[in-house]
Amino acid sequence: MFVFGYFFPFLIPIAKALFILWTGLTFSDFVILFASKTAITGSRLTPERLSNGDDNEIRIIIRSHLRIPVTISVLDEIPPQFQERNLNFSLPLASGENRELSYLLRPVKRGEYGFGRINIFVQSVLHLVARRVTLDQKMVVPVFPSFIQMRKYELLAISDRLVDTGIKRIRRIGHNMEFEQIKKYVAGDDARTINWKATARKAELMVNNYGKTTILNPGFIILCI
Numbered sequence: 001m002f003v004f005g006y007f008f009p010f011l012i013p014i015a016k017a018l019f020i021l022w023t024g025l026t027f028s029d030f031v032i033l034f035a036s037k038t039a040i041t042g043s044r045l046t047p048e049r050l051s052n053g054d055d056n057e058i059r060i061i062i063r064s065h066l067r068i069p070v071t072i073s074v075l076d077e078i079p080p081q082f083q084e085r086n087l088n089f090s091l092p093l094a095s096g097e098n099r100e101l102s103y104l105l106r107p108v109k110r111g112e113y114g115f116g117r118i119n120i121f122v123q124s125v126l127h128l129v130a131r132r133v134t135l136d137q138k139m140v141v142p143v144f145p146s147f148i149q150m151r152k153y154e155l156l157a158i159s160d161r162l163v164d165t166g167i168k169r170i171r172r173i174g175h176n177m178e179f180e181q182i183k184k185y186v187a188g189d190d191a192r193t194i195n196w197k198a199t200a201r202k203a204e205l206m207v208n209n210y211g212k213t214t215i216l217n218p219g220f221i222i223l224c225i
Helices: 011-034 147-158 196-202
Strands: 040-045 056-064 070-076 088-093 098-105 111-115 118-123 130-135 139-144 168-171 174-184 206-210 221-224
Touching: 011 130, 040 118, 040 130, 056 070, 056 088, 088 098, 196 206
Parallel strands: 168 221
Antiparallel strands: 040 056, 056 098, 070 088, 070 118, 111 139, 118 130, 174 206
16 A cells, blocks of 8 residues: 555555554564463373384373363474474364364384474464464384284184184194093093093093184184194
8 A cells, every 4th residue: 555655646545544453453463472471381191101103192181271262273293203394283172172183093013102392372362473382392212013902802812703714713623731621431432531530420431622712813723732
């Protein structure tokens, strides 16, 4: 408007008034955001160790100490191994409100992963000034082999639901030290396996059967020989 004011002089007073208004609003926005020494506090919550090849949840807790509602943009400095530069979260935050946000990271290599700072940009409803708040949350988290999947199969084994993963159990009778069952004697059974106590109770020959279970990876057969 100042430029066009050279050609249309009546625009000069309007441009001056708008400039004064903009300057006043910008100053007010600056005072609102920087009046409080502590505007935003927060922390990052990570597992003690990350599971390689699995989705690991990372949580960030944010708390506002301002007296007005604001809009924040959160940029977390994640480990450089992930090559992620656009991890940005934008969300509203009321006065004195606590908010929690989370995201998933999937490491593909074992080792130590270093997290950096949490950068938060705070803006009021005017969106004329942004205040940067830096939370020093540097930490190093180790990455272990996939213990999440190991726990999953342990729970399935405990609950006897391994068949849900495609594992099939095949039992065959053999000779070893793991007791299987007691059954009636049939021609061809080894006489050394006769259970004399059960024979005395049943008044007929009873023999012990023994089995052995070998657990392989999912998708393979559990063969008992």
